Every structure is written in C-alpha cells, then in structure tokens.
Amino acid sequence: MYEKEKRILEAKHVTKRFQLSGNRILTACEDVSLNFYKNHTLGIVGESGCGxxxxxxxxVGLEKPDSGEIFFRGRNVLEIKGEELRLSRRNxxxxxxxxxxxxNPRMKLKEIICEPLLNFxxxxxxxxxxxxxxLLEMVELPGSFAERFPHDMSGxxxxxxxxxxxxxxxxEVIICDEITSALDVSAQKAIVELLIxxxxxxxxxxxxxxxDLALVQQFAHQVxxxxxxxxxxxxxxNEVSVNARHPYTKELLDSIFDVHMDFSKKIVSIESEVPSPLNVPEGCPFRNRCNACRKVCExxxxxxxxxxxxxxxxxxxxNDSFYIGGCL
Ligand SMILES: Nc1ncnc2c1ncn2[C@@H]1O[C@H](COP(=O)(O)OP(=O)(O)OP(=O)(O)O)[C@@H](O)[C@H]1O
Ligand code: SF4
Ligand SMILES: [Mg+2]
Structure with a gap:
C-alpha cells in the first residue's frame, strides 16, 4: 500500500506563518510532512483552527509555504512554472x-461542471x-439536472x-475540505459512499x-x-479506535458520542480550551491539556x-527516558 511509487503527492516539512497586525506571527502549519498515495484516502482531523x-x-498550490517542499510525482511543484505548473494543477x-x-449562481449546472474542461x-x-x-450520472444525479441552476439543489x-x-x-489527487460537515448524517453517509x-x-x-474522527476512521486508510x-x-x-497512542487522539476518541457506548463509564470531553495559535506553549503544544504531561514536555x-x-x-x-526518574 505505501510503496514509494504509489506516492503521488508529498508534503515535506511544510511550514506556514501569517504575519498579523502588531508584528504578531501566527503559525498555522509547522513542519508538516504528509503523503498522498494512489487509490488511498488520507484523513486529516483536528479541531477548528488547527491548520x-x-x-x-x-x-493544491493555492498558497505557498514559507518553508518545506511539495512534490507531485517526484517533481517539486514550488519550482515549476508556466504551462507545466498549470498542467500539474489539473491533477x-x-x-x-x-x-x-x-x-456562479447564473450558470447552469452543465456549465459549472464543464467549466474546467472548457478552460483546459x-x-x-x-x-x-x-x-x-x-459526469452527473457518475455522481449519481439524473442527467436532467444539467439544465438546473445551483440554487435548485439540496446541500x-x-x-x-x-x-x-x-x-x-x-x-490524481482530490482534497475534500469539510465537505460533509454541513450535511445531515444520511447525506454524509451517501457522499462518503460515493467517494469510496x-x-x-x-x-x-x-x-x-x-x-469528525468518528466518521473519517470508518473509511480512511490512514488518519x-x-x-x-x-x-x-x-x-x-482501522486502528484508530483500538491503537491510538497520542493523548490528544485518545481524548478525541473519548469525546465521541456513540449509541453503543457504555453509559456506566464517565463521559470524557476535552474540557480545557485549545490555546491560541498565537500563543502555542513551549515544548509539547498539547501540554496544557495533557494529563500525562511531565517536566520534559514543558x-x-x-x-x-x-x-x-x-x-x-x-x-x-x-521515548525511553520519559519514565526514567528525573523527568517529573
Ligand atoms: N490568511 C490568513 N491570515 C491570517 N491568519 C490565517 C489566515 N488563514 C488562516 N489563518 C489562521 O491560521 C490558523 C489555521 O487556520 P485554518 O483555516 O487552516 O484552520 P482549520 O483547521 O481549517 O479550521 P476549521 O476547522 O475551522 O476550518 C487559524 O488560526 C486561522 O485563523
Ligand atoms: S504533554 Fe508530554 S505526554 Fe502529553 S502529549 Fe505532550 S509529549 Fe506527550
Ligand atoms: Mg478549515
């Protein structure tokens, strides 16, 4: 599954900071490395504002990182220009x-769907x-929808x-950003099944x-x-619910409300506030919310x-040294 030749898009050590008023710097992404593989779904999960x-x-090339590299089929997309860049964006x-x-609310659905094909x-x-x-039939909608306008449709x-x-x-790669979060549960399920x-x-x-960790763990190959x-x-x-190790992932799991949950157990939620991205704690970014925090984490x-x-x-x-005396 994770063979190198199946790696289509690679982000390597990507960092993005935004300069705000008053010379404040907000770090939206810090040293992020992720791989997107052929025929594979990567779920990216986290609370609002995590980047x-x-x-x-x-x-996808809509924004440039401050540092790090993005490779599409082994080519650094930050170094390519002109027609080659346009063609790589298509992918x-x-x-x-x-x-x-x-x-565009004045365009018919057929024009909206076919616009990228006409542009290229x-x-x-x-x-x-x-x-x-x-294309409408591919996404399981009637072909007659081609003549409709966007406001004539459900979410x-x-x-x-x-x-x-x-x-x-x-x-070759499609990135879906919160595409199901405004939908009800049955519409969410239908969209996920369609993507699969x-x-x-x-x-x-x-x-x-x-x-939504509960949703994404059900179908993403990797999270x-x-x-x-x-x-x-x-x-x-498929290992998230049984083998997650990071205290934050475990807290996200504990806060999932499940109809099959054991109601004799205490319902855990992440009670403390996520710190501002302008004020990320030194050491481990999760340390102010972590029950296992020790001296080294600070x-x-x-x-x-x-x-x-x-x-x-x-x-x-x-790390082996975590439990050795002197950490606390
Ligand atoms: N253009 C920008 N200028 C300044 N700050 C920005 C800009 N874009 C994003 N941010 C900040 O970067 C951080 C990450 O934002 P981002 O939109 O990537 O989070 P997110 O995980 O997608 O959140 P959500 O789940 O709410 O969509 C936030 O604190 C946001 O306010
Ligand atoms: S605070 Fe320490 S124990 Fe908790 S997540 Fe961070 S590194 Fe791990
Ligand atoms: Mg977002």
Missing part, C-alpha cells in the same frame, strides 16, 4: 465545504451537454456537483479533511491528527516518530 485548510491550500483538485460559494480545452461547447450528463446534491466538477479533469465508489473506479488519491499546526499522530484508519517539543510500522506519534511517552 487543516491552510495545509490543504498549500498542497490536484480541491472541494470546499460549501462549493456553491465557488459556483479538453471539450468544446458542443460536447458540453453529453459530458455534463456523463448534498451541491456537494455532488462539487465532486463532479473536481473529477471532470480526472485528477469513485476511488474504486478511478484509483484517485483522496485527502479528507474533517473535525493524520493535527493539533495547533502540528501533526501529532499518523495511524491506519521544554522539549516531541518529534513525530514511527513507533510501529506506519504508526507515527509525537509524544515524549514513546
């Missing part, structure tokens, strides 16, 4: 939480009707239009950004957990390290 969208925008598409914001001159206007129908249907438009160019089916058919690599701009754990999706930032195959954790507990 998920900033990372996604850099991964990495993004869908936003509310795609209708990106839709892959079809002409005469071919638009049949292509729009084909779930608009997301399908966003997916159809993103897939029109047959990209499309991935099976087209072997596309999917990045699925969400704050990266982000906290205040840092990746704190990377784990296989001064040394833990690095992300592989504790077992394909399972990475950034926590001093996985």
């Amino acid at each position: 998920k969208s900033t990372f996604a925008r850099m991964a 990495i598409q993004m869908i936003f939480q509310d795609p209708s914001e990106a839709f 001159r892959l079809i002409n206007r005469k071919q638009m009707d049949s292509k729009a129908r084909e 779930g249907q608009r997301q399908r239009i966003g997916i159809a438009r993103a897939l029109a160019l047959e990209p 089916n499309l991935q099976n058919k087209k072997q596309v690599s999917i990045g699925f950004i969400t704050h 990266a957990v982000m906290y205040l701009g840092n990746i704190v754990e990377i784990i296989n999706g 001064t040394e930032k833990p690095v992300l390290k592989e504790i077992e195959p394909y399972h990475l954790v950034a926590c001093h507990q996985y």
Whole structure:
C-alpha cells in the first residue's frame, strides 16, 4: 500500500506563518510532512483552527509555504512554472465545504461542471451537454439536472456537483475540505459512499479533511491528527479506535458520542480550551491539556516518530527516558 511509487503527492516539512497586525506571527502549519498515495484516502482531523485548510491550500498550490517542499510525482511543484505548473494543477483538485460559494449562481449546472474542461480545452461547447450528463450520472444525479441552476439543489446534491466538477479533469489527487460537515448524517453517509465508489473506479488519491474522527476512521486508510499546526499522530484508519497512542487522539476518541457506548463509564470531553495559535506553549503544544504531561514536555517539543510500522506519534511517552526518574 505505501510503496514509494504509489506516492503521488508529498508534503515535506511544510511550514506556514501569517504575519498579523502588531508584528504578531501566527503559525498555522509547522513542519508538516504528509503523503498522498494512489487509490488511498488520507484523513486529516483536528479541531477548528488547527491548520487543516491552510495545509490543504498549500498542497493544491493555492498558497505557498514559507518553508518545506511539495512534490507531485517526484517533481517539486514550488519550482515549476508556466504551462507545466498549470498542467500539474489539473491533477490536484480541491472541494470546499460549501462549493456553491465557488459556483456562479447564473450558470447552469452543465456549465459549472464543464467549466474546467472548457478552460483546459479538453471539450468544446458542443460536447458540453453529453459530458455534463456523463459526469452527473457518475455522481449519481439524473442527467436532467444539467439544465438546473445551483440554487435548485439540496446541500448534498451541491456537494455532488462539487465532486463532479473536481473529477471532470480526472485528477490524481482530490482534497475534500469539510465537505460533509454541513450535511445531515444520511447525506454524509451517501457522499462518503460515493467517494469510496469513485476511488474504486478511478484509483484517485483522496485527502479528507474533517473535525469528525468518528466518521473519517470508518473509511480512511490512514488518519493524520493535527493539533495547533502540528501533526501529532499518523495511524491506519482501522486502528484508530483500538491503537491510538497520542493523548490528544485518545481524548478525541473519548469525546465521541456513540449509541453503543457504555453509559456506566464517565463521559470524557476535552474540557480545557485549545490555546491560541498565537500563543502555542513551549515544548509539547498539547501540554496544557495533557494529563500525562511531565517536566520534559514543558521544554522539549516531541518529534513525530514511527513507533510501529506506519504508526507515527509525537509524544515524549514513546521515548525511553520519559519514565526514567528525573523527568517529573
Ligand atoms: N490568511 C490568513 N491570515 C491570517 N491568519 C490565517 C489566515 N488563514 C488562516 N489563518 C489562521 O491560521 C490558523 C489555521 O487556520 P485554518 O483555516 O487552516 O484552520 P482549520 O483547521 O481549517 O479550521 P476549521 O476547522 O475551522 O476550518 C487559524 O488560526 C486561522 O485563523
Ligand atoms: S509529549 Fe508530554 S504533554 Fe505532550 S502529549 Fe506527550 S505526554 Fe502529553
Ligand atoms: Mg478549515
């Protein structure tokens, strides 16, 4: 699964800081390294403001990192220009939480869906009707929707239009940023099933950004957990509930409300406030919320390290010295 040749998009040590008024610096992403593999879904999960969208925008080329590199099929996209850059962008598409914001309300759905194909001159206007129908059917909507306008649709249907438009160019990577968070549970399930089916058919690599760990662990091959701009754990999706190691991932899991949960157990939630990204604690960024925090956590930032195959954790507990006397 994780063979190097299946690695389509690689982010290496990517950092993004924003300069705010009063000379304040906000670190939105700090040394983030993530890989997107062919026919594979990477979930990126974390609370609001942890840097998920900033990372996604850099991964698709909408924003430049301050440092670090982004490789598409081994080529550093930050070094390519002109036509080569335009063509590489075609291969990495993004869908936003509310795609209708990106839709011109006066355009018919067929024009919205086919716009990227027209821009790249892959079809002409005469071919638009049949292509729009084909793409609508691909996302399980009736071909007759081609003549509709965006306001005539439900939220779930608009997301399908966003997916159809993103897939029109047959990209190798598609990054979905909170695309199900505004939908009800059944529409969420339908969109996730659609993405899984499309991935099976087209072997596309999917990045699925969400704050919903319960949802993403059900279908993502791998889940990266982000906290205040840092990746704190990377784990296989099907192991999250049984094998998560980082205290933050465990707290996210404990705060999932489950109909099958044992109500005799205390319901745990993350009670303390996430610190401002302008005021990230020294040492471990999670230390002010962590029950296992020790002296070393106050001064040394833990690095992300592989504790077992394909399972990475950034926590001093996985350093041998953590439990040796003198840490507290
Ligand atoms: N252009 C910008 N200028 C200044 N600060 C920014 C900018 N874009 C993002 N930020 C800040 O960077 C941090 C990360 O933002 P980002 O939108 O990436 O978070 P997120 O994880 O996607 O959050 P959400 O789940 O709410 O969408 C936030 O504190 C945000 O306010
Ligand atoms: S490094 Fe320390 S503070 Fe951070 S998560 Fe691990 S135990 Fe908690
Ligand atoms: Mg976001």
